[in-house]
Amino acid sequence: MVLKSSILVFSALCLLSAGCGETENPKVEKEVISNEPISLEDARAVYTLNCASCHGPDGTLKASNAKDLSISTLDEKAVEKMIRKGNDKGMMPYEDMLTTAEIKGVVKFVQNLRK
Numbered sequence: 001m002v003l004k005s006s007i008l009v010f011s012a013l014c015l016l017s018a019g020c021g022e023t024e025n026p027k028v029e030k031e032v033i034s035n036e037p038i039s040l041e042d043a044r045a046v047y048t049l050n051c052a053s054c055h056g057p058d059g060t061l062k063a064s065n066a067k068d069l070s071i072s073t074l075d076e077k078a079v080e081k082m083i084r085k086g087n088d089k090g091m092m093p094y095e096d097m098l099t100t101a102e103i104k105g106v107v108k109f110v111q112n113l114r115k
């Protein structure tokens with residue numbers, strides 16, 4: 001009888017301590033949505049890591065059918081949509097890889113590449 005009581009007490013303590021501790025699933029941090037783009041210096045780094053292999057450091061490389069960004073006539077909204085959604089000519093979408101602030105910063109950086 002004492003053994004059964006000890007097992008019940010132990011089980012109850014385990015259940016209580018599990019309820020008080022952290023959950024098994026870590027909290028997923030949500031992106032803080034900002035209407036402000038990252039700095040041009042930071043945007044250059046994001047561009048270099050994600051875009052320069054096809055567009056080149058100055059936007060003129062045109063590798064893998066990439067457009068020459070130095071002569072682009074797309075407005076800010078169209079550039080942002082292109083970065084977010086990609087296109088059917090080979091550009092991949094970046095909306096799941098970059099934050100809103102990074103995308104907005106890259107838009108500004110790309111516009112600065114124009115001649």
